[in-house]
Structure formats: C-alpha cells, structure tokens
Ligand SMILES: [Fe+2]
C-alpha cells in the first residue's frame with residue numbers, strides 16, 4: 189500500500205467507526221446502519237495487517253491520528269467518535285491483527301454505552317475483557333502507560349506554561365486566554381482527585397528564579413486540595429483553582445526588581461505592591477472563561493481574615509469565603525519556599541507558624557483544613573524512624589489512616605543510600621511481631637546533606 193492508498197484507507201476506517209457509533213444512538217444494534225459500517229471498517233482494516241501486526245488510533249492535541257496520519261476533515265460522526273474517546277479517557281486504541289467484526293461491534297457498543305468520564309485505564313481494560321473484546325486494546329499513550337507521577341508532572345508543567353504565557357501576555361498589553369487557565373485547572377483538579385499525593389509532591393519543587401510561576405501553580409494545587417476536602421462543587425473548585433493560578437497576575441504591572449527585591453520594602457514600594465490585587469481584578473475582568481467569584485477572590489486574597497489587609501474592605505463589604513482558601517494556600521507555599529531573605533520552612537514548621545496566624549490573617553477553620561488536606565506527615569516531610577534511619581514521606585496512608593509511605597534516604601549512621609528505598613511501615617519484625625520501623629518524629633532537612641526532595645519523589649513510585 190502506498191502512502192495515498194493508506195491515507196484513504198485510514199480515512200475509511202475512522203469514517204466507518206464514526207458512522208456506526210452515530211447510528212448506534214439512533215437505531216437498534218442489529219440495524220443495518222449500525223452493522224454495515226462495522227463490516228466495512230473491518231474490510232478497510234484487513235489490508236493493513238498484511239505487513240504489520242497492529243494499528244494505533246490516538247487522539248493527540250485534539251486531533252485524531254491513525255498510524256501517524258492526522259485526520260483533519262472531521263465529519264460530525266467523527267467528532268462524536270473522538271469526543272467519546274476523550275470523555276471516557278481513551279487517548280489510544282490499538283487494533284491488532286486478527287481483530288474480528290464482533291470485536292469492532294462490541295467496541296462501538298462500549299463507546300456508546302459507557303457513560304462515565306475519565307475512567308482509569310486498568311478499569312477500561314477490565315471492561316473490554318469482560319465484553320469479550322480480544323483484539324482491540326487500549327493504552328494511556330501509544331507505547332507505555334504513564335504512572336500517576338509522570339502524569340501529574342505533565343499536568344503541572346502544562347499549568348506552568350499557561351501561567352508563563354498569561355503573565356507574558358499581560359506584560360505585552362494583551363489579554364490572556366482564560367480558556368487555557370480553565371483547562372489547566374480542570375486537569376489539575378482531576379489529578380488532585382485521582383492521586384493527591386502525586387500532585388502535592390510537585391508543589392515541593394521550588395524554583396527560585398521562576399518563583400512567581402511555580403508559586404502560582406502551587407497555590408492553585410494547594411487550593412484545589414483544600415477545596416476538595418471542603419466538599420465544594422466542581423464549578424466552585426475550578427473557580428478557586430483558577431483564582432489560585434492567577435492570584436498574583438496583577439504583579440506583572442510592577443517592576444521586576446521590585447517583585448524580586450529581598451528584605452524589607454520602603455513605604456512607597458509597599459504602596460506599589462498593594463495595587464496588585466486590584467490590577468489582577470481588572471485583568472481577570474477582560475478575560476473569558478472567568479467566573480465572577482474568581483475575580484473577587486483575586487481582589488480579596490490579601491484582605492486577611494481579620495480584614496486588616498489590602499485593599500482595606502469597607503465595614504459592610506462582604507468577602508467571598510473562598511478568598512480565605514487562597515490566602516491559606518498562598519501563605520503555606522510562601523513559607524515552605526526558600527527566598528533570598530528567608531530560609532524554607534518544613535511543612536511542619538510552616539503549619540506551626542500558620543496556626544499562630546489563625547484567627548488573625550488566616551481563617552482558623554481553613555488552617556485546620558489545610559493540615560487535614562496535607563495529612564499528619566505531608567508528602568516531602570523528612571522523618572526519623574525507630575531504626576534511626578532517616579527517610580522522606582512519599583505518600584499518605586492508604587485510605588487516609590495508618591502510616592504514611594516512606595522512602596529511606598540515610599542509614600542509621602547517617603550515610604546516604606545509593607538510591608532511596610521505599611519501606612512498608614506495616615512490615616513486622618518476625619521476632620517480636622511488632623512493626624520493624626516506626627516514625628519517631630520529623631527531621632529538619634537542613635540537618636542533612638542537601639536532598640532534592642522532588643528528585644527523590646521522582647525515583648520512588650508515589
Ligand atoms: Fe498576592
């Protein structure tokens with residue numbers, strides 16, 4: 189088959205799949221308009237298997253791609269087909285040599301009848317197997333499935349790009365695209381629900397030079413975790429997450445050296461800084477896809493719980509309760525970040541300081557809720573074990589109760605291990621029947637040779 193024949197055959201395959209799926213919604217399963225396209229699809233597929241054993245159909249950046257050939261001319265039935273793949277959470281479908289008409293028929297039925305969104309890949313695999321589909325398989329990517337940490341990192345990186353672009357746009361006098369922020373936050377929100385530890389672990393990546401960008405994404409992730417613990421609706425969670433992502437967007441109007449200035453500011457400089465919530469409010473007002481409450485939250489993120497912050501609210505002004513969520517996340521991320529004028533606090537130290545601010549600048553209920561969202565030992569906390577080994581918390585306990593997941597970094601003499609070693613704190617000592625290792629308490633990471641917590645977390649499966 190030459191390239192042109194192949195492209196037309198490929199178009200034929202997807203057209204038939206799309207047509208069958210569309211007609212499935214209109215006619216009974218046995219109707220010829222459902223059955224015939226499936227048979228045609230099977231016939232179109234057959235020649236491909238003369239010289240290859242499988243054929244990959246993927247959705248990449250919103251484009252349907254079959255064997256590397258993008259299908260640009262989407263008919264309405266193809267759009268439906270792609271939308272179904274996307275909604276279920278299927279980025280790649282692979283047809284194997286030996287695929288039967290029944291396999292294709294059942295697969296179309298699966299796309300038609302599956303109403304859940306964003307199903308995990310193992311669940312999809314199990315369902316396909318249960319439906320007797322043997323020669324169509326699904327994967328998260330074309331080659332290999334991604335673990336949650338890889339996925340979380342991609343999502344985090346994407347959000348970072350969105351912030352960088354948004355701030356650049358503002359600096360160039362353009363209005364940023366609100367749809368991009370909305371999409372990035374939806375992805376992060378999904379990942380926070382799916383694997384909170386993997387997403388929270390990334391907030392520990394502190395890049396000093398890029399402080400504003402990482403800080404924006406971190407505040408969004410932390411706010412999303414709190415919003416989820418609070419039980420907010422999806423729309424509210426997205427609104428809070430977008431506010432987190434864009435809370436300091438108004439700072440782009442300030443001179444860069446003022447933002448980066450170490451130490452105390454002069455009165456005039458502080459007056460300049462104080463303008464950024466109102467600037468942010470104005471910028472968000474010009475953007476699409478921004479909820480009104482998100483705008484208010486950006487304006488109010490420094491007003492403080494006791495209303496002594498800026499812009500100073502009038503006595504009758506009613507603050508949006510979600511503004512306090514951003515304030516708590518903002519404070520936690522700032523405290524755990526090393527700045528030129530401040531050393532980074534451990535999660536424990538940061539929470540201790542925040543407990544003192546509770547009722548003053550911070551909402552006491554939300555400080556408590558943040559602690560609960562992060563767990564007793566937040567991911568990234570360094571701990572000393574009863575064996576005198578030192579490790580780092582890589583995940584919260586399964587089901588939220590019991591011992592967190594820990595990877596050992598230093599042996600009992602303080603020597604670093606060649607590679608972090610994940611240990612199970614439930615593992616019992618055979619002689620006593622008691623746990624072999626218990627957490628004695630937290631350790632100040634500065635007492636140890638510098639450890640890249642994010643590096644460790646990437647080598648240990650969260
Ligand atoms: Fe701010």
Ligand SMILES: [Fe+2]
Pocket residue numbers: 403407435436518
């Ligand atoms: Fe901030």
